[in-house]
Amino acid sequence: MSTQRLDDCGNDVVRLASGDAVRYVRVQGVERKTTWGYSIHEMGVYGTPAS
Secondary structure, eight states: OEEEEOSTTOOEEEEOOTTOOOOOOOOOOOSOSBTTBOOOOOOOOOSOOOO
16 A cells, blocks of 8 residues: 655545555544544545456
8 A cells, every 4th residue: 555645734645555455445534634523535545346
């Protein structure tokens, strides 16, 4: 697994090895950027379903 920070706003890209099987994806807020909480504007999970 490798993680890449794209900018200062907390956008992350997490890449898994092609053979890693994943069943669930969890998003965990670690540090709020405002007093209002967390905002997730977009989240995507891409890959090929297991057979």
